[in-house]
Amino acid sequence: MRKTVRGLVRGRAQVVRAWLLRRVRGDAGMVTSEYAVGVIAAVAFAAALYKVVTSGQVGEELQGIVGRALNVQM
The missing domain is CATH 1.20.5 (Single alpha-helices involved in coiled-coils or other helix-helix interfaces)
Known part of the structure; x- marks a missing residue:
């Protein structure tokens, strides 16, 4: 027993x-439909980020930051 x-x-x-x-x-992992939604969301986010970064105000600020970084005294 x-x-x-x-x-x-x-x-x-x-x-x-x-x-x-x-x-x-x-x-x-993700299934095909989840990949599709993820890719669409990533592309939309990239497009929005591109528009923000290439705008005049942000472009000037980025150039200023890079300029100050390159002119730092060591």
Whole structure:
């Protein structure tokens, strides 16, 4: 009887372990639709960032920062 109970417990533990491993490793990445949405969002963000960086005010500020950095006395 003792061997039978031990075998049942061991078998159940293996089932639980396998289930937990599937749950942990089950979602390894994005599906194609998620990639598409991610790419569209990244392109939209890049376009908005490009517009901000190439605007007159921001361009002047960036040039000023770079100019001050290049003229630092060492």
